[in-house]
Amino acid sequence: MSESREILRLQGLGKVYNPGTPQESRVLQDIELTLRGGELCALIGPSGSGKSTLLNQIGLLDQPSSGELYLLGQATSRLDDAQRTRLRNQALGFVFQFHHLISAFSVLDNVLMPLMIRSGRPSAEQRQLAHELLGEVGLGAFADKPAGQLSGGQQQRVAIARALVTRPPLLLADEPTGNLDSRSAEGVFSLFERINQQFDCAILLVTHDPRLAARCARQVILVDGRIQP
Structure with a gap:
């Protein structure tokens, strides 16, 4: 595992909605955070603490109001939409609470979807x-089956394979086990642990489950929009 490569750095990151109005809401304040290659980090905190907003900032899905976000060493505050999209596709993989698979498509085609969107027809090497990756997540025998025929835990594994197919340096996971039973959640988290070690992929995992957070090598606690020391 690489400990030296910096994947993500947040410097003084802040987010304010409706600034200068009576509805002004300061959601994130002075966020300082660095993630390096191979880190498995849990982002935890009470509801309303700003976790989803912070994940949207890191995912380049929203712009911060202040501060700077560096991804793979590149400052992002002045990037235009096309540049942000290009960097997002290069650097990030996403796994959400709901897998968002296309039920009628095969498992394999769902995994290939990010590559299809990026470059059209996948190459033989990409396939x-x-x-x-389907073999890695224990679903090699299900490649040609419609995704809608899989269980919830299996579909989440497909979503993880899909997130990894672009070989991202950083995987963002937003409550990825929140919609699963305890056995499926355990299987999915064990898969994250293995991916973290095998692919040297930094993982930032948002979870409300204290048991899963405790198993991460690092926990970042967010309260009222601030990271706690």
């Missing part, structure tokens, strides 16, 4: 990688 082979998708097959390998």
Whole structure:
């Protein structure tokens, strides 16, 4: 595991909605955070603490009001939409509470979807990688099955393979086990642990489950929009 490569750095990051109005809401304040290659980090905190807002900032889905976000060493505050999209596709993978698979598509085609969106028809090498990832998540035999026929835990595993097919340096996971039973949640989290070690992929995991957070090598606590020391 690489400890030296900086993947993400937040410097004084802040987010304010409706600034200068009676409805002004300061959601994030002076966020300082660095993630390096191979880190498995839990982002925890009470509801309303700003976790989803922070994840949207890191995912380049929203612009901060202040501060700077560096991704793979690149400052992002002055990037235009096309540049942000390009960097997002290069650097990030996303796993959400709901897997957002296309039920009628095959498992393999769901995994290949980010590559189809990026470059059209996948190459033979890309299809082979998708097959390998399905093997890694224990679903190699399900490649041709419609995704809608899989269980919830299996569909979440497909979503993880889909997030990894672009080989992102940083995987963002927003309550990825929140919609699963305890057995499926355990399987999915064990998969995150293995991916973290095997692919040297930094993972930022938002979870309300204190048991899963405790198993991460690092916990970042967010309260009222501030990271707690």
